[in-house]
Amino acid sequence: MREEDDWSSKRLKEIMSLGSLQATKMRDVALKTKDVIKLTSGEPNFVTPSHIREAAKKALDEGNTFYTPTSGIPEFREAIADKIEEDFGVQVDPESEVMATPGAIEGIFLAIMCTVNPGEEVLIPEPGYVGYAPCVKFAGGNPISVPLDEERGFELKPSEIEDRITEKTKMIILNSPSNPTGMVIDLKNLKVIAEIAKKHDLLVLSDEAYEKMVYDDARHYSIFALPEMRNRTIMVGSFSKTYAMTGWRIGYLVAEKSLVQNMLKIQGSIVLCTNGVVQKAAVAALKGPQDSIAAMVKEFDKRRHFIVDGLNSIDGFSCQLPKGAFFVFPNITEFGLDSAKMTQFLIEEAKVAVYPGIAYGNLGEGHIRLTYAASIKDIETALQRIEVSVKKLR
Numbered sequence: 001m002r003e004e005d006d007w008s009s010k011r012l013k014e015i016m017s018l019g020s021l022q023a024t025k026m027r028d029v030a031l032k033t034k035d036v037i038k039l040t041s042g043e044p045n046f047v048t049p050s051h052i053r054e055a056a057k058k059a060l061d062e063g064n065t066f067y068t069p070t071s072g073i074p075e076f077r078e079a080i081a082d083k084i085e086e087d088f089g090v091q092v093d094p095e096s097e098v099m100a101t102p103g104a105i106e107g108i109f110l111a112i113m114c115t116v117n118p119g120e121e122v123l124i125p126e127p128g129y130v131g132y133a134p135c136v137k138f139a140g141g142n143p144i145s146v147p148l149d150e151e152r153g154f155e156l157k158p159s160e161i162e163d164r165i166t167e168k169t170k171m172i173i174l175n176s177p178s179n180p181t182g183m184v185i186d187l188k189n190l191k192v193i194a195e196i197a198k199k200h201d202l203l204v205l206s207d208e209a210y211e212k213m214v215y216d217d218a219r220h221y222s223i224f225a226l227p228e229m230r231n232r233t234i235m236v237g238s239f240s241k242t243y244a245m246t247g248w249r250i251g252y253l254v255a256e257k258s259l260v261q262n263m264l265k266i267q268g269s270i271v272l273c274t275n276g277v278v279q280k281a282a283v284a285a286l287k288g289p290q291d292s293i294a295a296m297v298k299e300f301d302k303r304r305h306f307i308v309d310g311l312n313s314i315d316g317f318s319c320q321l322p323k324g325a326f327f328v329f330p331n332i333t334e335f336g337l338d339s340a341k342m343t344q345f346l347i348e349e350a351k352v353a354v355y356p357g358i359a360y361g362n363l364g365e366g367h368i369r370l371t372y373a374a375s376i377k378d379i380e381t382a383l384q385r386i387e388v389s390v391k392k393l394r
Contacts, residue, residue: 015137029347037382038353039370042179043246044300044326048281049292052243055284059277068276070268071260072100072252076279079286080237080252087211088225096257099264100274100282104209104238104251106267109135111205111234111253112171114262116141120170125156127329127357127364129179129207141170147363150331153320154181158192165196171203172196174223177210180360180369181329182322184218194226204229209238209251210325212293215301218323224254231256241326242293243285250278300326303372303379310383311370316390326373329357333366335393342368350389352382 071077077094084092092098101107108131116122118140124132126145133143144164148154161172172193176185185193197204204223211220224233235254240246253263267273304322311319311330319330332342339356346352346368357367372379 011138015134029344029353033347033351033353036347036351036353037374037378037385039372039374039379039382040353040355041371041373042327044241044244044296044373045375046244046292046296048244048248049285049289051288052245052281052285055288056277056281059280064276064280066276068100068273068279070099070264070273072098072274073276073279075283076100076252079283080254083286084224084235084254088222090225090230092230092254093257097254097260099253099260099267100279101251101253101267102271102274103249104207104236104240105131106271107236107251107253108132108205108207109138110263110266111236111255111259112136112141113139113266114259115203115234116170119168121166121168122171122173123161123164123169124173124361125175125178125183126362127154127180127360127367128173129175130359132173132175133361142168144169145361145363148181148183150320153323154178154183154329156183156185156189156193158189158196161193162196162200165200165202169200169202171205173205173207175207175209177213177218177220177322177324179210179325180327180355180357180364181320182325182327184214184220184323187219187221190221190223191226194223194229197223197232198228202232204233205236206233207236209236210241211237212242213297213300213326214324215297215304216323220324234259239282239285243282244292244296245282245285248278248281250274250282300372303374303376304328306376307370307372307379307383310379311386314383314387314390315394326371328370328372329364329367330370331367332357335390337393339365339368345393346386346389349392350382350385352385 077098080098081092081094112135116139121142121144122136136143224235238251311317316334317330339358343356355369357364
């Protein structure tokens with residue numbers, strides 16, 4: 001009889017060695033520990049707006065319980081096309097250039113699996129979202145880290161991208177606003193990145209899950225909308241953050257039609273289609289009142305300043321003010337612990353759960369990620385606990 005681990009594929013074992021496992025491990029520890037304040041979750045602590053929930057109930061009552069087209073119901077794809085034109089001034093064909101996905105994460109997986117060949121390289125800004133590198137590895141590709149400039153608010157410098165391009169480079173992944181740093185790519189740099197992609201004939205995967213979560217003078221721009229970029233860009237969108245719909249699992253992809261057709265082939269083989277009731281709810285989200293977004297972002301902005309000010313008042317932390325999303329990524333190097341040990345310490349000593357920076361790539365080491373998509377009360381209590389506990393490390 002095989003040992004239990006012998007059933008695992010070599011591919012899985014290689015992927016399981018990535019730093020993202022640290023986040024999974026810490027999450028499991030936090031769930032088992034009593035009285036822990038969880039500043040880990042990448043989801044708004046708001047209930048989905050009532051008109052969206054009502055649309056789902058109506059869809060159920062009307063009997064929308066059957067398979068849907070693999071690309072999504074026409075009403076959903078048309079609503080996405082309208083959104084793209086309204087937000088970015090670009091027209092897309094809802095029939096051939098838009099598809100529904102059961103969450104943006106699956107969209108990222110599809111985009112990489114249908115384009116990246118074994119041995120090809122994918123450039124990933126780092127620290128970056130935990131899901132990118134595993135998807136590249138699943139496709140047989142090689143993730144290549146592009147360092148962000150912490151001293152400049154984790155800015156992504158186009159020169160750092162170009163310096164890492166080789167004959168094997170196939171794709172650049174962009175995530176703006178960014179998880180975990182809150183970095184937002186400005187229009188000037190985005191235009192330079194677009195020129196680099198055209199110069200070297202590269203694809204761009206643009207993860208825009210946090211598009212509405214921007215603050216102060218920051219603005220979200222999509223590289224998809226820049227000249228000559230729509231045919232080499234795969235846009236990944238999500239309803240999870242914008243409409244507080246994390247548990248609904250609904251996202252979308254927008255790309256040139258041949259890319260969409262290829263992604264549909266994979267989607268048809270693994271999930272067949274996206275939940276029809278949820279698509280109806282997503283249409284209501286796009287077509288209905290949008291005031292909940294502004295209210296949510298206003299509240300996040302308040303919490304953003306509160307948590308950054310609080311962390312910077314604790315001796316040993318150095319925290320940048322993020323321009324987008326709802327995470328902070330403070331530097332912890334003065335404490336003398338690596339990020340995994342610091343995370344373990346905070347769970348055990350402060351009863352506060354955070355994620356280790358190593359989960360977001362090797363360049364995330366020396367940091368931890370905290371979310372401010374939690375109540376002010378929880379954030380305040382967490383900061384008080386952290387301040388007391390870290391005195392033991394000084």
